[in-house]
Amino acid sequence: MANDTNNFKRWNRRDILKALGGIPFVGAVWYSGASLAGSAIREKQFLLETLNIKASPPPASGPMSGKPLRIGIIGFGIRGEQLCRALGFASTGWLKDMSDNLAKNPKDTRLTDFKAQENLNVKLAAICDVFDQRAENALKSFNSGDNKIKRFRTHTELINSGEVDAVIIATPDHWHAPISIEALNAGIHVYVEKPMTHNIAETYLLRDTVLKNPKTVFAVGHQHRQTQSFLTAQDVISKNILGHVSLVQTNTNRNDDNGAWQYDIAESASPKTIDWDLFLGNAPREPFNLEHFFRWRKWWAYGSGLSGDLMTHDYDRINCILKMGIPKTVTASGGIYTHRDGRNVPDVMHVNMEFPDFSTGGSQVAGKEKGMTFVYSATLGNQFDRGTVLMGHDGSMDLGNRITVYADPRSTKYAELIKEQRIEAGVPIYQYDPAVNGTDAVTSATAKYFANKGLLWTYRDGKRVDSTFLHLREWLSCIRNGGTPSCSIKEGFEEAISAHMGGLAYKLGRRIEWDAVEQKIIAQPGEDLDAVLLSNT
Amino acid sequence: MNTPKLTAVQGYALVLLRILIGWHFLYEGIIKAYNPSWTSKGYLLSASILKPFFAWLAGDSMISAIDYLNIIGLVAVGISLLIGIKVRWGCIAGMLLLLMYYLAHPPFPGLPQGPAEGSYWVVNKNLIEMAALFVIYLFPLTTIFGLENLFARKKANTTIN
Ligand SMILES: NC(=O)c1ccc[n+]([C@@H]2O[C@H](COP(=O)([O-])OP(=O)(O)OC[C@H]3O[C@@H](n4cnc5c(N)ncnc54)[C@H](O)[C@@H]3O)[C@@H](O)[C@H]2O)c1
Numbered sequence: 002m003a004n005d006t007n008n009f010k011r012w013n014r015r016d017i018l019k020a021l022g023g024i025p026f027v028g029a030v031w032y033s034g035a036s037l038a039g040s041a042i043r044e045k046q047f048l049l050e051t052l053n054i055k056a057s058p059p060p061a062s063g064p065m066s067g068k069p070l071r072i073g074i075i076g077f078g079i080r081g082e083q084l085c086r087a088l089g090f091a092s093t094g095w096l097k098d099m100s101d102n103l104a105k106n107p108k109d110t111r112l113t114d115f116k117a118q119e120n121l122n123v124k125l126a127a128i129c130d131v132f133d134q135r136a137e138n139a140l141k142s143f144n145s146g147d148n149k150i151k152r153f154r155t156h157t158e159l160i161n162s163g164e165v166d167a168v169i170i171a172t173p174d175h176w177h178a179p180i181s182i183e184a185l186n187a188g189i190h191v192y193v194e195k196p197m198t199h200n201i202a203e204t205y206l207l208r209d210t211v212l213k214n215p216k217t218v219f220a221v222g223h224q225h226r227q228t229q230s231f232l233t234a235q236d237v238i239s240k241n242i243l244g245h246v247s248l249v250q251t252n253t254n255r256n257d258d259n260g261a262w263q264y265d266i267a268e269s270a271s272p273k274t275i276d277w278d279l280f281l282g283n284a285p286r287e288p289f290n291l292e293h294f295f296r297w298r299k300w301w302a303y304g305s306g307l308s309g310d311l312m313t314h315d316y317d318r319i320n321c322i323l324k325m326g327i328p329k330t331v332t333a334s335g336g337i338y339t340h341r342d343g344r345n346v347p348d349v350m351h352v353n354m355e356f357p358d359f360s361t362g363g364s365q366v367a368g369k370e371k372g373m374t375f376v377y378s379a380t381l382g383n384q385f386d387r388g389t390v391l392m393g394h395d396g397s398m399d400l401g402n403r404i405t406v407y408a409d410p411r412s413t414k415y416a417e418l419i420k421e422q423r424i425e426a427g428v429p430i431y432q433y434d435p436a437v438n439g440t441d442a443v444t445s446a447t448a449k450y451f452a453n454k455g456l457l458w459t460y461r462d463g464k465r466v467d468s469t470f471l472h473l474r475e476w477l478s479c480i481r482n483g484g485t486p487s488c489s490i491k492e493g494f495e496e497a498i499s500a501h502m503g504g505l506a507y508k509l510g511r512r513i514e515w516d517a518v519e520q521k522i523i524a525q526p527g528e529d530l531d532a533v534l535l536s537n538t
Numbered sequence: 539m540n541t542p543k544l545t546a547v548q549g550y551a552l553v554l555l556r557i558l559i560g561w562h563f564l565y566e567g568i569i570k571a572y573n574p575s576w577t578s579k580g581y582l583l584s585a586s587i588l589k590p591f592f593a594w595l596a597g598d599s600m601i602s603a604i605d606y607l608n609i610i611g612l613v614a615v616g617i618s619l620l621i622g623i624k625v626r627w628g629c630i631a632g633m634l635l636l637l638m639y640y641l642a643h644p645p646f647p648g649l650p651q652g653p654a655e656g657s658y659w660v661v662n663k664n665l666i667e668m669a670a671l672f673v674i675y676l677f678p679l680t681t682i683f684g685l686e687n688l689f690a691r692k693k694a695n696t697t698i699n
Pocket residue numbers: 075076077078079080081129130131132135156171172173174176194195196222223224279280282294295310456
């Protein structure tokens with residue numbers, strides 16, 4: 002500074018020139034920064050306009066006004082509790098756990114979210130569960146000043162009690178169709194968990210029953226249909242942005258005992274507290290067995306293996322976007338490789354569904370492209386996230402709560418833009434993230450994984466919403482205001498038949514074929530496909 | 539202050555350093571200023587230490603002011619260093635900005651490093667740029683390549699008065 006001050010006195014023209022010398026730098030840096038940023042924005046705008054994808058949320062369901070609907074819950078296990086919560090009824094145990102969690106971690110929003118949930122104007126009027134502890138838990142939790150809940154020993158008594166307008170069925174799979182059919186025939190609305198059915202015969206019977214009772218509203222519990230991004234994904238397909246989709250990759254990756262259906266066995270469980278015969282229903286007679294009761298997913302007699310329990314989610318997710326329907330043929334393979342604990346359903350399984358006549362549209366010469374394979378690949382021994390990807394000649398779509406679209410480097414449609422380097426391979430040409438307005442609270446990696454499939458939550462106006470809540474709301478709205486749920490009998494029928502074809506292909510080790518004209522799965526002479534599907538081998 | 543006499547080459551080297559840093563700041567500021575969707579929210583929210591502080595900055599009530607201040611800061615520091623006006627103030631502001639960037643994601647052992655193009659342990663480029671600004675703060679050398687001279691006479695007078 003001392004120098005500076007001295008220099009002022011010797012100020013001359015040369016110094017001024019030196020000083021002004023910095024200005025061109027400012028101009029140059031400013032100009033190049035501004036033009037780079039500007040052209041990046043213009044390029045982005047150009048791409049968005051070229052693709053012209055409409056990002057829209059599914060329409061909201063109608064008003065919840067009128068007389069409160071009286072709901073009966075049949076099966077109050079893991080899922081039953083979640084469904085009741087989505088209706089606005091949380092068990093005392095859950096409420097306590099959540100307030101403990103909140104005390105430990107103020108960022109845990111589950112309790113606050115539950116309390117902020119819209120009132121659906123329903124009464125939880127009846128419960129039926131074959132295990133005393135669970136039925137009593139519901140009675141204890143949901144009997145309050147303005148809600149009276151009654152226990153019924155059997156679903157038949159509940160359905161015919163005259164005290165419910167609608168039922169939610171969250172029993173093991175082998176009870177889904179029989180209870181649905183009884184309820185529909187009694188004029189009671191039905192929300193049944195997935196998979197819609199446990200065998201082939203009842204799939205047809207249930208479809209006939211639904212069609213025969215047009216006044217009762219029937220919904221299947223594929224709540225991911227409420228995912229915010231699905232309409233956007235549909236728009237991507239309808240605008241033919243991916244070109245001809247020849248392969249869809251879906252999967253399940255889990256790596257813990259809970260994920261492999263090794264659920265806890267309750268201490269109070271005994272032949273005295275469980276109505277074992279009612280649990281068995283149409284399943285083969287079996288002496289009282291706690292493993293079978295609490296971990297029923299491990300046996301074909303009650304559950305439906307990976308193809309029924311988990312593939313159905315992925316199949317329906319894609320069917321919701323592509324509407325490809327029932328596959329022409331299905332092959333499957335796998336085995337019991339990660340949990341050799343006496344189960345008879347596979348824990349590693351791959352199902353390939355062929356749709357030889359299906360096309361999402363193409364960009365090449367007519368007739369060159371047609372046909373698609375849907376691949377479902379699952380392991381219960383590793384949880385590396387493989388992502389759900391729709392792969393087309395012109396692009397790929399990575400599908401989660403977020404949608405990311407990439408152009409294919411060899412695309413016909415984008416060849417020019419790729420050559421001009423306006424599209425770069427590996428850089429998404431489109432991304433849709435309904436969460437950008439909000440930030441997520443911390444949740445476990447597993448929760449994120451399921452959430453990404455739209456199974457836990459989705460977004461509305463940038464806010465996180467329980468997708469089960471939205472799905473139930475849609476069903477209730479159809480009961481109150483008319484309309485058909487997004488996952489009703491057509492979708493449920495396609496889901497159930499596709500899942501059963503997967504199970505059969507695995508069990509028989511051969512290609513299973515669908516006769517679209519006759520509307521049936523082709524059996525070999527003398528073969529009883531249902532016996533094969535249900536057999537514990 | 540008693541500044542040691544520098545040789546011409548030493549002086550030019552320092553000026554070069556000042557121009558390069560100014561260039562870098564200005565460019566960072568301009569790129570952000572011309573991109574309407576840019577925000578420092580993600581950077582702040584992913585901070586690895588002093589989380590409550592950075593989360594507060596990233597909060598809904600603060601973030602637009604923070605983004606604005608960041609852009610203004612980068613551009614002002616850039617211009618100051620490039621053309622040599624208020625260089626010492628520019629250095630101080632620049633060091634403060636760099637300190638914030640450094641603290642949000644310090645390359646300390648045991649902390650997540652996030653995407654970086656090199657390998658760092660305690661020292662990273664933010665810290666080095668901060669040190670370089672400190673050198674310029676000590677040797678502003680606005681006489682060789684700077685506008686400050688233009689205003690200096692007036693300023694000198696006022697100081698004398
Ligand atoms: N949509 C989803 O994301 C989702 C998630 C989990 C489960 N599910 C489905 O929900 C269903 C239930 O699964 P879960 O995990 O809750 O099983 P669970 O074993 O925890 O619960 C089933 C309950 O049904 C009761 N039950 C059995 N037979 C009955 C009968 N005849 N009448 C009345 N109650 C009976 C059992 O006592 C038990 O409490 C399954 O079909 C499953 O596929 C769907």
